[in-house]
Amino acid sequence: MTETLCDLVGVEKSFGDNRVLKGLNLSLPAGAVTVLMGANGAGKSTLVKILSGVHALDSGSVTLVGKPFRPSNPAEAIRAGVVTVHQNINDGVIPDLDVASNLLIDRMAEPGYGFVLKRRQNNAEAERIASQMGLALNVRQPVSELGIADRQLIAIARAMAHNPQLLILDEPTSSLSASEAERLFALVERLSAKGVAVLYISHRMSDIRRIADRIVSMRDGEISGVFEGETLDYEGAVNAMLGHQMTDADIRIGERGKQVLDVSALKLLPRSRPLDLKLAENEVVAVTGLLGSGKTALAQCLFGLGQPESGSMKLDGTHYAPSSPKAAIARGVFMSPKDRANNAVIADFNLTRNITLPFLSRYSRLSFVNRRKERETADTMIRDLSVVCQGEADGINTLSGGNQQKIMLARWLAEECRLLLLDEPFQGVDIRARRDIGRKIRETAANRATLVFVSELDEALEVADRIVVMTEHSITAEFINQNVDLNEILTAVTGSAPEQAGQPEEAAFA
Amino acid sequence: MSIHPDQTQPDASAASRPARPAPRSSSAIDLAIRYGFLALLLGLVIFFSVFANGFAGPRSAVFIFQSVAITGILALGVTCTLVVGGFDLSIGSVATSSMMLSAYMMVVLEQSAFVAIIACLAMGAFIGLINGLLIVKTKIPDLLATLGMMFLLVGLQRIPTEGRSIAVGMTLPDGSTAEGAFSPLFLSLGRHRFDFMLENLLPAPVIFLIVIGILVWGFLELTRHGRLMYAIGSNERAASLTGTNVNNYKIMAYMISGVLASVGGMLLAARLGRGDIASGTNLLLDAVAAALIGFAVLGAAKPNAFGTAMGALFVGILLQGLTMMNAPYYTQDFIKGFVLVLALIFTFSLSARKAGSH
Numbered sequence: 001m002t003e004t005l006c007d008l009v010g011v012e013k014s015f016g017d018n019r020v021l022k023g024l025n026l027s028l029p030a031g032a033v034t035v036l037m038g039a040n041g042a043g044k045s046t047l048v049k050i051l052s053g054v055h056a057l058d059s060g061s062v063t064l065v066g067k068p069f070r071p072s073n074p075a076e077a078i079r080a081g082v083v084t085v086h087q088n089i090n091d092g093v094i095p096d097l098d099v100a101s102n103l104l105i106d107r108m109a110e111p112g113y114g115f116v117l118k119r120r121q122n123n124a125e126a127e128r129i130a131s132q133m134g135l136a137l138n139v140r141q142p143v144s145e146l147g148i149a150d151r152q153l154i155a156i157a158r159a160m161a162h163n164p165q166l167l168i169l170d171e172p173t174s175s176l177s178a179s180e181a182e183r184l185f186a187l188v189e190r191l192s193a194k195g196v197a198v199l200y201i202s203h204r205m206s207d208i209r210r211i212a213d214r215i216v217s218m219r220d221g222e223i224s225g226v227f228e229g230e231t232l233d234y235e236g237a238v239n240a241m242l243g244h245q246m247t248d249a250d251i252r253i254g255e256r257g258k259q260v261l262d263v264s265a266l267k268l269l270p271r272s273r274p275l276d277l278k279l280a281e282n283e284v285v286a287v288t289g290l291l292g293s294g295k296t297a298l299a300q301c302l303f304g305l306g307q308p309e310s311g312s313m314k315l316d317g318t319h320y321a322p323s324s325p326k327a328a329i330a331r332g333v334f335m336s337p338k339d340r341a342n343n344a345v346i347a348d349f350n351l352t353r354n355i356t357l358p359f360l361s362r363y364s365r366l367s368f369v370n371r372r373k374e375r376e377t378a379d380t381m382i383r384d385l386s387v388v389c390q391g392e393a394d395g396i397n398t399l400s401g402g403n404q405q406k407i408m409l410a411r412w413l414a415e416e417c418r419l420l421l422l423d424e425p426f427q428g429v430d431i432r433a434r435r436d437i438g439r440k441i442r443e444t445a446a447n448r449a450t451l452v453f454v455s456e457l458d459e460a461l462e463v464a465d466r467i468v469v470m471t472e473h474s475i476t477a478e479f480i481n482q483n484v485d486l487n488e489i490l491t492a493v494t495g496s497a498p499e500q501a502g503q504p505e506e507a508a509f510a
Numbered sequence: 511m512s513i514h515p516d517q518t519q520p521d522a523s524a525a526s527r528p529a530r531p532a533p534r535s536s537s538a539i540d541l542a543i544r545y546g547f548l549a550l551l552l553g554l555v556i557f558f559s560v561f562a563n564g565f566a567g568p569r570s571a572v573f574i575f576q577s578v579a580i581t582g583i584l585a586l587g588v589t590c591t592l593v594v595g596g597f598d599l600s601i602g603s604v605a606t607s608s609m610m611l612s613a614y615m616m617v618v619l620e621q622s623a624f625v626a627i628i629a630c631l632a633m634g635a636f637i638g639l640i641n642g643l644l645i646v647k648t649k650i651p652d653l654l655a656t657l658g659m660m661f662l663l664v665g666l667q668r669i670p671t672e673g674r675s676i677a678v679g680m681t682l683p684d685g686s687t688a689e690g691a692f693s694p695l696f697l698s699l700g701r702h703r704f705d706f707m708l709e710n711l712l713p714a715p716v717i718f719l720i721v722i723g724i725l726v727w728g729f730l731e732l733t734r735h736g737r738l739m740y741a742i743g744s745n746e747r748a749a750s751l752t753g754t755n756v757n758n759y760k761i762m763a764y765m766i767s768g769v770l771a772s773v774g775g776m777l778l779a780a781r782l783g784r785g786d787i788a789s790g791t792n793l794l795l796d797a798v799a800a801a802l803i804g805f806a807v808l809g810a811a812k813p814n815a816f817g818t819a820m821g822a823l824f825v826g827i828l829l830q831g832l833t834m835m836n837a838p839y840y841t842q843d844f845i846k847g848f849v850l851v852l853a854l855i856f857t858f859s860l861s862a863r864k865a866g867s868h
Contacts, residue, residue, distance in 0.1 A: 324753075325750065326754075326755060329753040342747060345748060346748055346749070347745060353737065357749070357752045360734035360738065363734070364734045367733040368734075
């Protein structure tokens with residue numbers, strides 16, 4: 001293989017107590033597309049931010065073409081030849097400006113550009129850049145009139161105008177259709193052939209099969225597997241990413257109780273296959289699948305945040321079609337959403353107030369909140385879940401991620417429910433808190449059905465009686481969590497078909 | 511992060527609780543954040559009592575209360591919109607519209623005080639409803655929606671009288687003379703003085719301020735509705751995912767703001783005894799300043815009723831004291847602005863430093 005262009009040795013990065021990168025070693029060869037896979041929280045974005053100059057590393061070293069590389073800001077990284085296209089396209093382009101300005105914006109920001117806008121010169125230069133990249137665009141058109149694919153390609157074209165040596169693409173196809181993605185792949189291949197090292201971050205197996213020269217899997221802040229050669233071991237890569245250091249998951253599958261939820265012929269998207277799902281009391285079911293497999297859409301359907309295309313749901317034998325979270329909660333369906341910082345935590349509130357938020361009316365008479373009663377509940381929940389804190393009056397943000405997550409769980413465990421939905425309950429949670437949370441979920445599961453949405457297989461194996469695999473917004477496999485063959489699950493998760501046009505991703509509810 | 515590591519505050523109950531890796535931030539800053547503003551307020555009172563002749567005394571105190579009563583009531587309304595993460599720029603013009611409407615009802619339409627009051631309250635609630643709907647339904651940003659409403663009302667209140675103030679016996683646009691008059695009951699809302707310690711000490715608007723202040727405080731701090739409004743202001747999405755009807759609460763906040771502004775306007779009309787188109791120009795800025803200064807009180811770093819009342823009082827005391835020390839009237843706005851900027855620095859930099867420990 002060709003020479004190494006970028007070499008990372010023993011890279012460490014911590015945020016407070018949280019060690020995100022734990023001595024990571026990675027080398028990126030020139031002229032090859034290296035796909036980086038990793039579940040949420042594995043440290044991918046931190047790695048990207050270190051390479052692109054957003055964060056400084058704590059220890060370790062990065063060498064770029066034989067020279068030490070330690071950018072102190074993004075502009076420095078770009079000048080050194082490391083160019084990053086971030087996941088959110090709208091961070092990459094300015095919709096109100098025209099294509100030419102977007103292509104040249106960083107050049108205009110440089111001190112030597114001068115005071116006056118040189119429009120004619122800009123347009124000529126922009127046309128040159130666009131044609132080099134094979135972009136057939138009118139450079140005077142405002143970007144707001146262009147589609148997402150074109151915006152993405154503009155962001156990449158601007159990156160390429162710096163003649164990068166290392167190009168980092170973070171989930172570049174997440175909002176592209178198949179034909180748009182194909183244009184991007186052609187471009188990436190062209191660059192790679194010119195000797196650019198490409199670090200391509202993606203979860204989509206179809207992309208990875210199409211573009212990868214080698215695959216690097218990341219897990220818990222470390223590289224957990226490097227796959228290269230003539231034929232790539234895709235399943236091995238996913239396995240390395242999701243991991244299965246089979247913890248002492250002694251799941252004792254209990255008696256299934258009364259049926260709670262009956263979902264039949266539910267279509268999440270117009271073109272997705274209908275899915276069926278039955279859940280009973282005293283049963284914990286994990287739903288797993290890669291990013292964009294429809295886990296979130298299913299959770300949102302069940303919690304009244306989105307409506308299915310067709311199909312029916314029954315809760316305790318009666319029709320169930322919640323129009324809002326309020327309606328779902330009224331029927332006894334609770335959800336602890338993923339991404340707690342944005343969707344769950346009330347930063348201004350203390351622990352008690354965070355816990356009692358959904359059921360405040362139970363703590364109040366004539367609308368007046370009985371503070372003693374809610375403190376008692378909070379104290380009980382904090383003790384039950386062994387939350388590490390000074391007391392119930394602590395601000396929620398003084399707690400570690402794992403303990404915050406416990407509080408979010410406590411919020412919904414404080415009242416009886418029929419169906420508990422937990423979307424990524426182990427996100428950003430350390431291993432001990434994860435065990436505590438998993439144990440608590442199982443302990444309390446007797447009188448309700450529990451559905452846990454996780455992307456890491458480990459987590460599914462630790463918590464569930466049954467594991468349901470989703471791909472392409474439908475359920476494609478189901479396993480009883482007893483002597484389960486991990487490879488079978490992995491095959492199901494990666495899906496056998498590498499293809500299909502127009503991934504339904506863009507239609508997934510926000 | 512501890513800046514004064516030698517001053518760690520021993521928490522009496524900490525020993526029995528599990529230890530945490532990061533200790534609480536140092537007590538000096540905590541104390542400054544919590545009590546700094548109240549200490550300043552106290553210092554101000556002592557300073558003026560010593561140096562301004564006649565400052566210390568019930569008459570002067572009441573005068574201060576009276577001067578802040580109407581802005582205080584408006585500020586309590588705007589506090590409610592700040593709590594849900596919004597803002598209401600229309601309160602000043604709602605108040606002046608209410609002043610004009612009450613005068614128009616009684617002087618021109620010859621209605622009773624009761625009808626005039628109901629009309630004003632209904633108008634305040636209605637404008638709040640429209641503001642709320644503009645914000646939650648048409649998704650106009652709160653500042654812009656209420657700014658638009660402000661302009662609209664400033665213009666609207668002048669149309670019925672063709673831009674003239676309303677006074678008893680005024681000449682109407684059609685040439686006739688207005689026959690009605692302010693009812694004595696209505697005027698007493700703004701002018702009556704209750705006996706308290708001294709004869710004729712407490713003016714009615716001060717009573718209104720205190721009662722409304724206690725009601726708003728109780729609503730925000732003690733009821734679940736207030737709690738949910740704070741939740742919305744802190745994380746709207748999380749609040750809606752716990753089943754809170756975010757839109758209803760936001761609309762309600764603007765309606766409270768509108769109603770309180772209309773109360774303020776009526777008190778103004780009652781005090782002046784006329785619908786004066788030139789009055790009330792300062793109401794918006796003064797009320798907003800009081801609510802924002804309130805952020806700094808007790809280190810709340812968020813809108814709160816007690817802080818708002820203290821903020822209004824602070825401005826009142828400062829202006830009264832300076833006036834008694836013969837500071838010229840035209841320096842007043844400068845002083846108010848200076849205090850506001852100081853309070854904002856206090857709130858945002860010190861509290862951010864405190865929160866920055868995480």
